[in-house]
Amino acid sequence: MQHLNASQSTAPAAALPATGFIRQRDLIPGIVPISSPTLWRWCKSGRFPAPSKLGPRVTAWKVEDVRAWMAEREGRANG
Numbered sequence: 001m002q003h004l005n006a007s008q009s010t011a012p013a014a015a016l017p018a019t020g021f022i023r024q025r026d027l028i029p030g031i032v033p034i035s036s037p038t039l040w041r042w043c044k045s046g047r048f049p050a051p052s053k054l055g056p057r058v059t060a061w062k063v064e065d066v067r068a069w070m071a072e073r074e075g076r077a078n079g
Helices: 006-015 036-045 063-078
Strands: 021-023 052-055 058-062
Touching: 021 063, 058 063
Parallel strands: none
Antiparallel strands: 021 058, 052 058
8 A cells, every 4th residue: 555745745736726526547646646446446435535426437536636635635744
């Protein structure tokens, strides 16, 4: 199981748009440095925000949810 440390989770935050949605291909490995199967395991277990289905073949995450997840991880690493 992979774990992100605070420096890994905060640096990519600048790469995220302010609002909107982000697709998996834009999320990993640049923003969240994990594999695709790990991302889906984390979503299923509640460790990472659940994605939204935007269309029959389009799944994306709310940027606000990803930012909140990153902030929570940073808080846990610093506190």
